Amino acid sequence: MPKKILSMMLLYLFLPATVFAGTPAKVDSGDTAWVLVSAALVLLMTAPGLALFYSGMVRKKNVLGTIMQSFALLCIISIQWILWGYSVSFGPDKLGGLVGGLEWVGLKGVGLLPNPDYAATIPHQCFMVYQMMFAVITPALITGSFAERMKFSSFIVFSILWTTLVYDPIAHWVWATGGWLHDLGALDFAGGTVVHISSGVSALVAALVIGRRQGYMAETMAPHSLPLTLIGAGLLWFGWFGFNAGSALGANGLAVSAFVATNTAAAAAALSWSAVEWLHRGKPTILGLASGLVAGLVAVTPAAGFVGPISAMLLGAAAGVICYFSVSFMKPTLKYDDSLDAFGVHGVGGMWGAVATGLFASAAVNPAGANGLFFGGSALVGKQLIAIAASAAYSAVFTFILLKIIDAVMGLRVAQEDEVMGLDLSQHSESGYNM
Amino acid sequence: MKKIEAIIKPFKLDDVKKALNEINIEGMTITEVKGFGRQKGHSEFYRGAEYTVDFLPKIKIEVVTTEEMALKVVDAIMAAAKTGKIGDGKIFVSAVEDTVRIRTGERGKEAL
Numbered sequence: 001m002p003k004k005i006l007s008m009m010l011l012y013l014f015l016p017a018t019v020f021a022g023t024p025a026k027v028d029s030g031d032t033a034w035v036l037v038s039a040a041l042v043l044l045m046t047a048p049g050l051a052l053f054y055s056g057m058v059r060k061k062n063v064l065g066t067i068m069q070s071f072a073l074l075c076i077i078s079i080q081w082i083l084w085g086y087s088v089s090f091g092p093d094k095l096g097g098l099v100g101g102l103e104w105v106g107l108k109g110v111g112l113l114p115n116p117d118y119a120a121t122i123p124h125q126c127f128m129v130y131q132m133m134f135a136v137i138t139p140a141l142i143t144g145s146f147a148e149r150m151k152f153s154s155f156i157v158f159s160i161l162w163t164t165l166v167y168d169p170i171a172h173w174v175w176a177t178g179g180w181l182h183d184l185g186a187l188d189f190a191g192g193t194v195v196h197i198s199s200g201v202s203a204l205v206a207a208l209v210i211g212r213r214q215g216y217m218a219e220t221m222a223p224h225s226l227p228l229t230l231i232g233a234g235l236l237w238f239g240w241f242g243f244n245a246g247s248a249l250g251a252n253g254l255a256v257s258a259f260v261a262t263n264t265a266a267a268a269a270a271l272s273w274s275a276v277e278w279l280h281r282g283k284p285t286i287l288g289l290a291s292g293l294v295a296g297l298v299a300v301t302p303a304a305g306f307v308g309p310i311s312a313m314l315l316g317a318a319a320g321v322i323c324y325f326s327v328s329f330m331k332p333t334l335k336y337d338d339s340l341d342a343f344g345v346h347g348v349g350g351m352w353g354a355v356a357t358g359l360f361a362s363a364a365v366n367p368a369g370a371n372g373l374f375f376g377g378s379a380l381v382g383k384q385l386i387a388i389a390a391s392a393a394y395s396a397v398f399t400f401i402l403l404k405i406i407d408a409v410m411g412l413r414v415a416q417e418d419e420v421m422g423l424d425l426s427q428h429s430e431s432g433y434n435m
Numbered sequence: 436m437k438k439i440e441a442i443i444k445p446f447k448l449d450d451v452k453k454a455l456n457e458i459n460i461e462g463m464t465i466t467e468v469k470g471f472g473r474q475k476g477h478s479e480f481y482r483g484a485e486y487t488v489d490f491l492p493k494i495k496i497e498v499v500t501t502e503e504m505a506l507k508v509v510d511a512i513m514a515a516a517k518t519g520k521i522g523d524g525k526i527f528v529s530a531v532e533d534t535v536r537i538r539t540g541e542r543g544k545e546a547l
Contacts, residue, residue: 057481220486222479281480291482328483341482 025114028121034251035122035130041242042133046140047074049239053232053294054144057287057340060224061422062148063432069143069155074136076156077163081132082107088168090118090131093178100172117177119249130246131171138167138195144340145203146210146412149419152427154412158402162202166398170198170391186387187361187369187380189258190247192302192353193391200347201392202399204338209403210412212337214419221339226286233290237266240297244304257365258304262297265304265316269296272320280328288324291345295323298349303357306369311360315353323349351388358384436531436544437505441496442470442524443516448494454515455498458507462547464497474522493524499531501544 051070055063077085084105091100104110107128115124139159146155171194173181181193188194213221223229244262248255273292274284299319300312307315327344338344358381361372371377406412413419418426425431443451448465455463469490476489498508509526517523536546 220488222481222486277480277483281483283480285480287481324483332484 025116025120027112027114027123028250031119031121031250031252032123032126034255035119035126035246035249038242038246039126039130039133041239041246042130042137043074043239045236045239045243046133046137047071049232049235050137050140051232052228053236053290054147054229054340056225056227056229056232057223058148059221059422060432061424063224063228063424064430065152065423065427066143066147068152068428070140072152072156073140073143073159076159077136077139078132080160080163081128081135085135085163085168086110086128086131088164089135089171090128090176093172093176097173097178097180097183099169100176121250127249130249134191134195134243135163135167135171138191138199139163141195141199141342141346142203142206144342145207145338147339148423149213149413150210151411151414152423154406154410157410158406158412161402161406162399165402166198166202166395167194170194170394173390174387181387181390184383184386185370185380186383187306187357188302188354188387189305189357189369190244190301192298192350192357193387196298196301196346196350197354197388197391198395200343200345200350201395203342204336204347205396205399206403207336207338207343209400209407212335213339214416216337217332217335223287230286230290233293237293237297240266240301244297244301248305254305254366257308260309261304261307261312262300264309264312265300265319266293266296268313268316269293269299269320269323272317273324274320276321276324291323291327291341292320295319295345295349298346299353299356301350302353303360306357306361306366306372308362308365311362311374315356315360318356319349319352322352351392354384354388355381358382436499436534436547437502438529438531439496439498439500439505439508439512440527440529441498441512441516442468442493442526443496443512444518444522444524445492445494447516447518448496450515451496451512454511455508458504458511460498460500460504460508460511462498466495466497468493468495472522472525491522499534500547 047070051067055066058066087102087104088100091104094101110124110128112123112125114120114122119127139162173179174188174194175182240262241259245255245259248258270289270293274289277288278284296316296319299315303315323345326348327341331338331344359372359374361369361380362375363369363371370380372380403412414426469492471489471491476487476491479486479488500508505528509528512526533542534546535542
């Protein structure tokens with residue numbers, strides 16, 4: 001009990017006084033500025049960050065088709081989120097913590113005053129638009145698994161349905177007031193469960209349902225432009241500060257702590273992936289370094305606001321090694337074609353990050369969090385495992401059902417001839433390189 | 436007339452061009468090509484997946500010249516393109532029936 005009082009007191013230090021005692025919430029200009037910038041940073045992660053990261057790894061006949069998927073999602077989910085996505089995710093709780101109600105459809109009642117349930121010092125619309133960018137990038141991450149072979153029309157239908165039926169409810173479970181995982185006490189600072197586990201597991205299911213690319217494991221499918229991939233990786237790293245440090249929802253000490261943890265984990269994972277590759281294959285690769293840094297960023301996402309720098313370093317270093325083995329051994333052994341390793345990096349890295357949060361979280365870093373196993377708290381790991389299992393199982397089942405229905409109605413894959421020709425010409429009548 | 440086709444290492448192109456200029460060869464066609472002989476390819480690793488790259492980038496030079504010059508051209512290319520290491524390339528010599536200069540309609544040696 002004294003611990004609870006202490007953490008309430010510490011919480012008081014992080015939050016402006018206006019939260020308490022029923023005084024009306026006031027907009028803080030510094031907090032609002034930081035969260036607006038963070039929203040723009042997270043946008044940059046999808047387009048052009050992820051778009052370039054992925055498009056460099058495909059063959060050159062699919063470069064535009066791959067970029068198009070990320071940019072199209074930015075546009076589509078921006079509209080979905082305003083019309084109903086935000087309400088389904090963050091609207092007043094329905095069905096005992098499972099989903100948000102439709103009261104906020106079309107942003108009805110989502111105004112320019114703070115909603116203290118979510119962020120007491122920034123306009124409610126600022127919180128909404130920040131969350132929008134998370135809803136945009138999550139389905140974009142999945143595109144890595146079915147790269148080079150999905151029909152564009154089916155991709156659009158899948159993305160709208162997936163965001164509405166998978167992402168929005170899981171975001172509600174974890175982050176919304178009244179969400180069941182939120183009330184359980186599972187920790188997810190910036191979206192390890194909501195963004196990376198949901199997209200990663202869905203990506204694996206998508207790779208299995210849609211099937212391997214023609215010529216997979218027989219033909220060379222080497223990345224056509226690693227410089228594009230590296231520009232994308234750099235933009236992802238840069239944008240991730242908005243993703244993680246922005247999740248403090250204020251320009252404060254917690255944001256700084258999350259910023260430091262994010263950078264540290266990314267660096268440690270890039271180095272550990274490279275080191276393992278150097279030992280295993282004899283040379284460190286650029287793609288390995290880029291993949292490692294992304295794995296570190298994924299893994300630190302749920303933990304960013306709850307761990308210190310040394311913990312971030314350890315969990316990041318482990319993420320690089322774990323994800324290296326998942327893409328280099330697990331994938332070829334099981335022979336599924338998760339083309340750009342959306343599951344291998346985001347699914348596996350996300351699950352490790354959620355577990356690692358249960359190990360490394362420290363209430364000394366963030367009193368609103370909890371102590372993980374290494375800091376004397378034994379209950380958190382169990383809650384994290386429940387969150388992983390629930391979000392992974394739900395994502396897998398619903399993604400499978402959605403893909404099967406879309407396949408029956410309109411088909412998921414491009415025709416064999418179109419796949420050979422490439423998505424750029426067959427889906428968009430354009431070529432990426434006209435020289 | 437003879438056609439000399441030489442497959443060489445790309446970084447030797449400038450040396451070969453210079454050597455041919457020195458023996459007054461005033462025209463040539465080059466193409467970026469890929470292939471392999473005894474040198475074979477190499478392995479590349481992307482996220483742990485190994486790809487064997489069989490076809491290595493080379494430059495193909497084509498020169499058409501008179502019977503008398505053909506041997507000199509072969510010698511010049513050989514001297515300029517040689518590193519002594521495996522993968523230096525090959526030279527093929529074949530007979531050419533006729534040559535036409537499109538602008539003037541000249542034929543045979545006159546058109547070279």
